Amino acid sequence: MLCEQDAAAGLNFVSLAVKQLYDARHAAGWGIDPSSMAYMTSSQALTINLFGLLSQDDAWLLRCLNEWLGRVDLTSIDTVELEFAPARRSQHLNDQTRIDVLVVVAGARGTEVVAIEIKYTDRFNSRYVDISTPSYRELAMNSGIWADPTHVLTDRRVNQLTRIHALATSHGLSLNIRTPVSLLVLAHELDTSAGQIVNKYRECVTTSVVQLISLRTACESIATTAPPSQRTTARLLQLRYGDEHVSAWPQPSPRSSSLR
Numbered sequence: 001m002l003c004e005q006d007a008a009a010g011l012n013f014v015s016l017a018v019k020q021l022y023d024a025r026h027a028a029g030w031g032i033d034p035s036s037m038a039y040m041t042s043s044q045a046l047t048i049n050l051f052g053l054l055s056q057d058d059a060w061l062l063r064c065l066n067e068w069l070g071r072v073d074l075t076s077i078d079t080v081e082l083e084f085a086p087a088r089r090s091q092h093l094n095d096q097t098r099i100d101v102l103v104v105v106a107g108a109r110g111t112e113v114v115a116i117e118i119k120y121t122d123r124f125n126s127r128y129v130d131i132s133t134p135s136y137r138e139l140a141m142n143s144g145i146w147a148d149p150t151h152v153l154t155d156r157r158v159n160q161l162t163r164i165h166a167l168a169t170s171h172g173l174s175l176n177i178r179t180p181v182s183l184l185v186l187a188h189e190l191d192t193s194a195g196q197i198v199n200k201y202r203e204c205v206t207t208s209v210v211q212l213i214s215l216r217t218a219c220e221s222i223a224t225t226a227p228p229s230q231r232t233t234a235r236l237l238q239l240r241y242g243d244e245h246v247s248a249w250p251q252p253s254p255r256s257s258s259l260r
Contacts, residue, residue, distance in 0.1 A: 115168035
């Protein structure tokens, strides 16, 4: 955890441009608690660091998305929104769900939506929302994204992924996008519960892609595909979130361990 002065100075961010993005979004009232920026394990800080950087270069972001989704056909970025929530929730699902990163992208399948959820140390099931509501049932009927809507709308384990997928689908439909949403989850490789939940949710959907990518793999992709001007910053990301053991406190020497 950073001290108050260092957090206020933006030392949790890997570049000045990323810090400026955070400042602009926070000033616009995007609903983030500034105190969380003191925590180096904050998933929100992680999101801003990764996608604040990638959103500065469409070609870079496309290279990463193609790699993570196992594709080669994504060719252009329409929009990238961090901490996405619709301007009028009543026109969608009428709840407080936010999506960490929402990308509208074009490729061989036409225009489509990619929703990205990022986890570092927090849990999927820490907040449960009752989504067995008319809005969700109507979306299920209009989109056909779930094989058994009654089950998925009441399963607490996949509640957050269901809400994220539903909001991304609703947003796409509002833009007249019918291509199934791709749902990407970035999580620490040692977070076995994340893998279990993603696998469980994958069983619930019909045609959408639900993909789990480890933070180590994601950071490697970002570093290896970085343009020359961003390689140093990309390496900082990789050290912090992908190869974090490199920056861990060293093991105490035999001498220091005996001085207790």
